[in-house]
Amino acid sequence: xxxxxxxxxxxxxxxxxxxxxxxxxxxxAEQMLGARGYQLDWxxxxxxxxxxYQPAMDGVRSGKRGYVTMxxxxxxxxxxxxxxxxxxxxxxxxxxxxxxxxxxxDPWPDVLSGMQRLKSRFIxxxxxxxxxxxxxxxxxxxxxxxDVILGSQLxxxxxxxxxxxxxxxxxxDLEPGQVMMVACHVWDLDAARSRGxxxxxxxxxxxxxxxxxxxxxxPGAYDIVAADFxxxxxxxxA
Amino acid sequence: xxxxxxxxxxxxxxxxxxxxxxxxxxxxAEQMLGARGYQLDWxxxxxxxxxxYQPAMDGVRSGKRGYVTMxxxxxxxxxxxxxxxxxxxxxxxxxxxxxxxxxxxDPWPDVLSGMQRLKSRFIxxxxxxxxxxxxxxxxxxxxxxxDVILGSQLxxxxxxxxxxxxxxxxxxDLEPGQVMMVACHVWDLDAARSRGxxxxxxxxxxxxxxxxxxxxxxPGAYDIVAADFxxxxxxxxA
Numbered sequence: 001x002x003x004x005x006x007x008x009x010x011x012x013x014x015x016x017x018x019x020x021x022x023x024x025x026x027x028x029a030e031q032m033l034g035a036r037g038y039q040l041d042w043x044x045x046x047x048x049x050x051x052x053y054q055p056a057m058d059g060v061r062s063g064k065r066g067y068v069t070m071x072x073x074x075x076x077x078x079x080x081x082x083x084x085x086x087x088x089x090x091x092x093x094x095x096x097x098x099x100x101x102x103x104x105x106d107p108w109p110d111v112l113s114g115m116q117r118l119k120s121r122f123i124x125x126x127x128x129x130x131x132x133x134x135x136x137x138x139x140x141x142x143x144x145x146x147d148v149i150l151g152s153q154l155x156x157x158x159x160x161x162x163x164x165x166x167x168x169x170x171x172x173d174l175e176p177g178q179v180m181m182v183a184c185h186v187w188d189l190d191a192a193r194s195r196g197x198x199x200x201x202x203x204x205x206x207x208x209x210x211x212x213x214x215x216x217x218x219p220g221a222y223d224i225v226a227a228d229f230x231x232x233x234x235x236x237x238a
Numbered sequence: 239x240x241x242x243x244x245x246x247x248x249x250x251x252x253x254x255x256x257x258x259x260x261x262x263x264x265x266x267a268e269q270m271l272g273a274r275g276y277q278l279d280w281x282x283x284x285x286x287x288x289x290x291y292q293p294a295m296d297g298v299r300s301g302k303r304g305y306v307t308m309x310x311x312x313x314x315x316x317x318x319x320x321x322x323x324x325x326x327x328x329x330x331x332x333x334x335x336x337x338x339x340x341x342x343x344d345p346w347p348d349v350l351s352g353m354q355r356l357k358s359r360f361i362x363x364x365x366x367x368x369x370x371x372x373x374x375x376x377x378x379x380x381x382x383x384x385d386v387i388l389g390s391q392l393x394x395x396x397x398x399x400x401x402x403x404x405x406x407x408x409x410x411d412l413e414p415g416q417v418m419m420v421a422c423h424v425w426d427l428d429a430a431r432s433r434g435x436x437x438x439x440x441x442x443x444x445x446x447x448x449x450x451x452x453x454x455x456x457p458g459a460y461d462i463v464a465a466d467f468x469x470x471x472x473x474x475x476a
Contacts, residue, residue: 133411173371
């Protein structure tokens with residue numbers, strides 16, 4: 001286990017860990033498509049869209065294609081999903097607008113209060129697959145008090161590739177163990193740990209819709225398991 | 239002149255424009271060296287240190303040396319200055335601590351109120367020669383409400399090289415003219431303008447000490463000349 005008193009910076013995953021993408025994307029899809037008469041399972045629509053997330057990044061991660069932003073990938077992913085839901089009458093501008101639903105996501109209820117507590121003691125870094133403009137737009141709308149936005153665009157590849165994690169201590173002049181990756185996804189934390197970062201797992205039991213979470217943490221796998229961001233602050237003495 | 243209604247992001251210079259490096263460095267130097275019995279002209283000491291700033295970056299800008307951080311350059315610059323002031327009894331740790339005086343600088347009196355006004359309407363980006371960790375440490379101490387920190391470390395070279403300016407609209411998904419560079423230095427604004435950015439000049443009449451400013455703006459050279467950050471907010475309708 002890490003010596004928690006060494007931690008100087010917290011590097012947060014965004015989608016799922018910090019913000020509720022599923023209900024937010026479902027809401028915006030319903031708003032735009034519902035107004036056109038579509039009656040879909042909006043949560044299923046959001047999840048189907050998100051299911052394109054990992055495959056969409058593979059081209060960049062493998063080097064087969066140069067870096068393109070997450071905004072661009074969200075837009076491309078949408079093209080695969082719309083026909084499956086028989087949505088065929090959107091303009092290009094409509095699709096661009098809908099793809100920006102991923103910028104208009106709300107934080108989980110514990111996030112803002114927890115981050116304010118943590119901010120007085122730690123550097124709060126966004127370390128996400130979101131590009132700068134997506135992360136900035138989301139933070140301004142939601143009030144997320146990042147000290148710095150690092151992550152995929154800085155190193156031109158996507159998590160869980162090592163350069164994303166390595167760039168955090170390098171950018172902040174810290175040892176890897178002085179940075180704690182905070183996420184609700186074990187694949188993200190496992191990769192961070194393999195690069196020497198400390199790790200905190202936050203379960204998000206409703207990530208994929210009410211009562212639908214991703215894989216739980218294996219006991220002992222991470223330095224901290226916290227119920228939410230306020231509990232993380234408590235465990236870190238903030 | 240730029241159409242000011244197009245502006246979406248303000249990219250701020252830090253040293254001189256946002257924070258008062260001269261009095262801050264003089265204060266920290268006096269604190270450390272005064273306690274050891276030195277009686278120097280502290281403003282002169284700060285200015286002499288800063289005078290190494292442009293030459294120190296030349297190696298990186300020319301490509302003769304790989305990117306090193308501004309913290310590193312501040313530390314190297316100090317070595318050139320100490321003997322001239324007959325300071326010879328500092329440990330390496332002392333010098334490291336003194337070099338971090340450049341992280342402990344106070345904003346000019348108009349800065350925090352002006353930035354808060356501007357933040358509700360624009361993306362506030364730090365676009366400085368400061369490295370991430372320097373800019374983060376300064377912002378946390380001083381309360382600077384950046385939305386995003388871009389600048390030299392992102393592109394591994396220093397202003398006024400074109401990649402620093404080009405990276406701002408590229409990172410924020412904006413056209414160059416939608417970004418306004420805000421600085422008290424004409425060399426910085428001239429370079430930003432040559433890359434298509436909009437420009438705002440803020441005179442800092444005490445940058446180099448009481449009553450000692452850098453070169454004034456040529457009439458008509460920049461899109462805005464504002465007395466301070468609050469006046470900039472007023473002129474931009476924020």
